[in-house]
Structure formats: structure tokens, C-alpha cells
Amino acid sequence: MTALTPLMARVLHACGAAVRPEGVAVLGSYAGNLMMWLTAAGFGPFRQYAGQLAVGVDVDEEAVLLARANFSMAGYQNMQFRTNDAFSTAGSLMVGAVDALLIDIDDPVERKGGYLSLLQTWLPYLSPGALVIAHDVVHPRFAESLKGYLDFVSGPPFVASTTLPVDECGVAVSALGTSA
Incomplete structure (x- = not known):
């Protein structure tokens, strides 16, 4: 199950089109629904610029296989999907810097409580000025764990x-400083 409304899809597409990230990492990519909209402008079949590498990471192997199939059928390029724990693979999946990071993990125990430690783990791999997007930040179920x-x-x-x-x-949309 994934939650993606038409308005959220438009917001994610606008973020990707405005920032034009060459390197994208999506942590908790699941079947790729949010990732598809964020990366469409640079990696999709009607791209407006040439994205270099977008990597989706999820612990669910079936979801990763589904994401690969979805993006292949949709005609996306320079996409990779990995069955990994995003906490232990920070940086090792990317060839260059990460210009856009989307976080949407859902741990069975912590639920969304791992967002902060995950961001801190990936922070050294973010390019100056990188965009960080966190999904589910206003959902009442996760409010306390995302403070x-x-x-x-x-x-x-x-x-x-x-x-x-x-x-x-x-979503929370955050811009990293250019001298980070």
C-alpha cells in the first residue's frame, strides 16, 4: 500500500523539474510511485534534462522487483533499484553526489521514527544545495516520531x-546550504 494523491504527484514532479537533480536517492522506494514523479523530468521518457543516476532503496525485495519492472515499462533511464537497508548502504550506492534525497521509510517497529538518523547518515553524501524531501510528515500517526x-x-x-x-x-521540503 502506498499513499500518493494527484496533488502530491504534482508537488513531487515540480520539485524534480525545478531542482533538476542529476543524482537522486529514494530511501524506502517501495514500488517507486513517489520516485517516479520526483525523477520524471530528468529520467523519464519525456525528460527535460539528462539525469545521471537515480537509486531506489528498499528492504522489500518484491517491491524492488516491482519498481524495476514499473520504471522499465515506463521508459525511464539511469535508474537502479536495490534491496538494501538504507542505514547501512549510505553513499555506497551512488556514483556521484546526491542532489535530491527522498525519505519514505516505514520500519515495522519505529515506523517513521528513523527519518532523522537516516538523514544524518546520508548527509555527508548530499551535494551543496541538495533538496531533501520527507514524506508523511503531517500524518497524525507519525507526528510525534517526526518532531x-x-x-x-x-x-x-x-x-x-x-x-x-x-x-x-x-511532505517536508528542505534545502541544504551551499557551504555544507
């Missing part, structure tokens, strides 16, 4: 952060 994450992205090394309650789940 630390939202506090972290509201200060340095981030220069801007906003929460967009575009649907029941919402």
Missing part, C-alpha cells in the same frame, strides 16, 4: 525548510 526530524531540518546546515500539507500525508 526531531522537523526540528533538525529547520536549522543549519539547512537554509530553508517548509512543510507542505498537500494531502493527509504531506
Whole structure:
């Protein structure tokens, strides 16, 4: 099950089209629904620029296989999908810097509580000015566990952060400083 409303799809597409990331990492990519919209402008069949590498990471092997098939059928290029734990593979999956990072993990125990430690793990691999997007930040079920994450992205090394309650789940969109 994945939650993606038409408005959220538009927001993710707009983020990708505006930032034009060459390197994208999606942590908790599942079947790739959110990733498809974020990467469409640079990796999709009607791309507006040439994205270099987008990597989807998920612990669910069946979901990773489904994502591979989905993106292949849709005509996306330079996409990789890995069955890995995003905490232990930080940086080892990317050839270059990560210009856009999308976090949407859902641990059976912590649920969304791992967002902050995951971001801190991947922070050294983010390019200056990178965009970080966190899904599900306004969902009432996860509000308490995401407080630390939202506090972290509201200060340095981030220069801007906003929460967009575009649907029941919402996203936080944060920009890393250029001298991080």
C-alpha cells in the first residue's frame, strides 16, 4: 500500500523539474510511485534534462522487483533499484553526489521514527544545495516520531525548510546550504 494523491504527484514532479537533480536517492522506494514523479523530468521518457543516476532503496525485495519492472515499462533511464537497508548502504550506492534525497521509510517497529538518523547518515553524501524531501510528515500517526526530524531540518546546515500539507500525508521540503 502506498499513499500518493494527484496533488502530491504534482508537488513531487515540480520539485524534480525545478531542482533538476542529476543524482537522486529514494530511501524506502517501495514500488517507486513517489520516485517516479520526483525523477520524471530528468529520467523519464519525456525528460527535460539528462539525469545521471537515480537509486531506489528498499528492504522489500518484491517491491524492488516491482519498481524495476514499473520504471522499465515506463521508459525511464539511469535508474537502479536495490534491496538494501538504507542505514547501512549510505553513499555506497551512488556514483556521484546526491542532489535530491527522498525519505519514505516505514520500519515495522519505529515506523517513521528513523527519518532523522537516516538523514544524518546520508548527509555527508548530499551535494551543496541538495533538496531533501520527507514524506508523511503531517500524518497524525507519525507526528510525534517526526518532531526531531522537523526540528533538525529547520536549522543549519539547512537554509530553508517548509512543510507542505498537500494531502493527509504531506511532505517536508528542505534545502541544504551551499557551504555544507
